[in-house]
Amino acid sequence: MDFLDINHIVPGFRDRMSKLALFDPLFELRRKRLTDRQNQPIDLMELGLLTLQYFFEQKLIRNNKTGVKDLARFLMKVAGIYIDLDDAGFEDLARGLIQTFRPATGKKRDFSFFNWETGQADQVYISILKANAFDLHTNTQYYTLDDDGLELIFATKEFYMEFQLSIHQLVLRKQLEKGEFEGALRQINEMRVDVETLQERMFKLEHELKRNIVSEETFARYKGLLEDIYVRLQLENEEFEELRQFVKETKDRVHAETVRQTDQRPYELILRISNELEKVHGEHAGLFQQSMTLKTQALGAAQESLYYTGLDSFNFDQDIASLIFSTPLPLESMKGVLAPFLSIEEKKQWSLLSVWAEQNIQEDEDGRERDDNFLEIDEDGTELRYQAVRQKLYMLLMERLVKLLEERGTADLRQYIEAIRDGEYAKLLEERAFYDFWIYLHQRSPHRAGDSDMKTGEGQSTRLEEMYALLGDRTLVVLEQKDHIAVNGRFTIQNMEVSWGDFGNGA
Secondary structure, three states, X not given: OOOOOHHHOOOOHHHHHHHHHOOHHHHHHHHOOOEOOOOOEOOHHHHHHHHHHHHHHHHHXXXXXXXXXXXXXXXXXXXXXXXXXXXXXXXXXXXXXXXXXXXXXXXXXXXXXXXXXXXXXXXXXXXXXXXXXXXXXXXXXXXXXXXXXXXXXXXXXXXXXXXXXXXHHHHHHHHHHHOOHHHHHHHHHHHHHHHXXXXXXXXXXXHHHHHHOOOHHHHHHHHHHHHHHHHHHHXXXXXXXXXXXXXXXXXXXXXXXXXXXXXXXXXXXXXXXXXXXXXXXXXXXXXXXXXXXXXXXXXXXXXXXXXXXXXXXXXXXXXXXXXXXXXXXXXXXXXXXXXXXXXXXXXXXXXXXXXXXXXXXXXXXXXXXXXXXXXXXXXXXXXXXXXXXXXXXXXXXXXXXXXXXXXXXXXXXXXXXXXXXXXXXXXXXXXXXXXXXXXXXXXXXXXXXXXXXXXXOHHHHHHHHHHHHOOOOOEEEEEEEEEEEEOOOOOEEEXXXXXXXXXXXXX
């Protein structure tokens, strides 16, 4: 027997037992004995599950006022023909079911077991139903499903194999939100197994397509199946993209927290999670590409195979000749029957006019090659007008910036935006050119009046000379900050600090 590492088996034993504890109230109901007025036994376990489904439905329709009498009326409507009880009997039955899921003391149910991970007796507490509201006028207590009740409902619902990967994606997101990085790693391993299983199923499906399509009905069924698989894989791929972004944000957050701590293990775990998730995503992307190929090529090959199968099974004498000679058909119908078997008319001749048709001549009569290049925009065209507007805007923004620095000595982009927003040029914050101006300042920093010709092209330098002239003999320095500014619903930009530098003397 190979050596087994128990450290990979016993972890999470308490969590698994807590899942089993969810079913304990149902088995407690199974052990109870209750009969109706005909002395027939009542299956309390089945009625308990029916009760949970009823409360789940009430939660879906957002009905927050569900009490004992409401449950009693529901049970009477569903089981009244099978269980011989009066109104008071069904009300007692409903009260007993609710008290099983939520004890009359109001405390949570406890479930004891031996924890093989810790080697000690352990205990978990579950809450299937919880009190939701109380009506003082009618003295009625209302109930609703608690988190454990919802988990029990989902545990009793069948999830098909195709949805296992989507479920694991949701669980992975929850584990990352809670910081359970080791459990997230194991979840990614289970996702890899799901992807491998899907790969095997796709491989088998490809062979089934080529082997089993023998009719139009079968072809349509497989076509619908492939479309469903494609849609599901597309949704899973979108979820992978969101998970990748979520892991990236979590990694940045953990890195920031780890810098201030000595324990580096959380950051190491999130790095492993990021790498493993990328591998699984890559395998799933290949599966997604395979589904698209299968949808086009395999279905096309199957349809072609279906066509030739029809040709092989086609009998001309029986399907055509006997129809023509045994059934008196009008002339118009005869043309329709024979038309598919007649070849397309072909004429092997050509016109003399094609000799004098327009030719693809590469040279003009004087021997010069034809100019096939595209026409270029004239220098005084739309481009120059656009640049003139942009130059005027940059001048305006630079004037406001220089004025702000002269007042404060140093400022940041956030203060500059507030000054613009409070002034007459607030509409500039909705324009892309405003943010292009600041990106230009950041990329070309530091700025000096004499450097405008070096930082820009020859033509552009003449257009920005006036803007740089506003600096005089001073140097403008722009440094990025860590925070971001959400200016409006359309634009977000990183904050920048602007100040006068000491580079004016060539330092």
